[in-house]
Amino acid sequence: MCCFAASGDPMRIRRLKLKNFRSVERGKILFPEHTVMIGGNSVGKSTICEALDLLLGPDRLSRAGAINEHDFHGRAYLDNDGEPIKIQLEAVLTDLSTDLETKFRAHREYWDTEKQRLLDETAKPEDTEQEHVLPALRIVFEGLYDKEEDEFTAETYFASPPPEEGEIRARVTRPMKREFGFIYLRALRTGARALSLERGSLLDIILRLKDDDRSAMWEQTLKQLENLDPPIDQIKQLKDILEDIDERARRFIPLSEDEKAFRLYPSALTREDLRRSITLFGSSERSNTPVPYWRLGSGVINALVFSLLTFIAQLKKNVIFAMEEPEIAIPPHTQRRIVKFLRGRMQQVILTTHSPFVLEQFEPESVVILEREKDCKLKGRHVEIAGIKAKTYRGNLRRILAEAMLGSGVICVEGVSDAEVLMAASDVLEKDSVPGTYTPLDLSGVTIVECEGDGGILRYGEFFKGLGLEIYAFYDSQKNEDIADDIDKLFDGDWQLDHTGIEYLLAEEVSVGVLRAFLEEASEWDDYPHNSKSPDLYEYDENLDEDNVRKLVKKVLKVRKGSGYAGHLVELCKPGDLPKIIVTALEDISDALPDNLGPDEDADEGDDDDAGGEAPEEA
Known part of the structure; x- marks a missing residue:
């Protein structure tokens, strides 16, 4: 070492x-x-991971x-x-x-x-x-x-x-490569081979690091299997069949003069056969019965794999660790702990991911965005924080920014009410549209990001533009025409309201029947606004005329801004009830980014290993 x-x-x-x-x-x-x-x-x-494995994997x-x-x-x-x-x-x-x-x-x-x-x-x-x-x-x-x-x-x-x-x-x-300390762990779907004793598995790595002379172990194991007492072929049914085979075969074939010319052993009695056949068993918390490791559940398997990685990190100090999608079958809090461990204990970590919980653990300078040009050239672009401050990236918005970086596009909005309205409206259009004519935001790979006001829209837009994402803006009416012009120049699509807030847009343009239904429901909620000094201020009466209904909705939405009221109002709508600007924005985005999220399969990459992924190479 x-x-x-x-x-x-x-x-x-x-x-x-x-x-x-x-x-x-x-x-x-x-x-x-x-x-x-x-x-x-x-x-x-x-x-990329396979290329590194071919270059540096000792056994590959x-x-x-x-x-x-x-x-x-x-x-x-x-x-x-x-x-x-x-x-x-x-x-x-x-x-x-x-x-x-x-x-x-x-x-x-x-x-x-x-x-x-x-x-x-x-x-x-x-x-x-x-x-x-x-x-x-x-x-x-x-x-x-x-x-x-x-x-x-x-x-x-x-x-x-x-x-x-x-x-x-x-x-x-191979010995030279072992000194480089490269370990490659493919995406863990079933843990196949990672927990076996095949060459390059985690158990084999640990065995090599703990005991340089493994020949005695294999010789002893093979001897014990050969001299198994009682032998497998002494089971009555098997014994009878073997004796019959022996008797019949001797009529045509010169066989050993020993009493038994045919024997049964639990393996081919070779090291390589044992490596393939020896299976790790484990007992779960709810059962004391040992079962093969693949029956313990994918989450338990992955946690077990990473526990073995902690052992390797302790035994070997120089480890370059590459892994695909460490988030598979692992809950978010465990994803965070695993990535923290890898970054803290491995000398270099190279991961691929689709999880914001993994991505948020890395500083932006550690993120490489892979892009494929039309001529099949691959390049990696490093993330630069443009527009927003570094402390903003590292603050409370880190996870939503990470989620956006993993998608295809971003809608920059001013506040939480705008975000909930657009998401709810997207669900309405998906539910009531002809199948295939509208792609909802999640399938388009679009994240809605709250940008702290109209000034923030420009700052965040610059950041996401630098990532190569499609960027869109949905924002309130602007008194400053220069801001609106700058937004129009920067974004791939933008929609400016004729109102100073999303609440006013809904109150003015949603059909009055939906507004009445909303007030009837909302007035029964525990957090519906009340005013002790003016009890009539928020009181809903079914006899209110249309103008007063719209005024009341406007007051309720404003006082309960960000509390889910605006989103629920939209959920009561049909597509024809929604404000035209919302429908136009969502349909334009759907047309620009139709169903960008399919299964992540490198169909042309030629990986014909089993679904569980192949074992990592030796450190």
């Missing part, structure tokens, strides 16, 4: 380049110290079929002339321990942390000694089709120094 240099700096992945890998023709990602990657469905989040290339046809971009592994097309991946590692710097000094390069690039070969000694320049290793993966052998080959090697003609490239071996 290696230790860090005296500075205590952890080893880090700084950059990843991809070429002709799965759905990505070309791509480049820069990684902060800890990284959470977000982006649309099939943008390439899983592809030792498996049969490390890559196949589906790993090549567009499944093209031969060009038009029949020559092999290469998958090329490259990772830059920095913050090496003193031991690793010495061990790999022949392959050392230098990374400029300010310019976020490698120094070229012409760099002078004084250039490499600057404080912002760090020693680095560049690891390259190359995969291609071998026509002569009719198989796909894969290897990793050091990029520096480049080999002379006829020289063999310096390979990165």
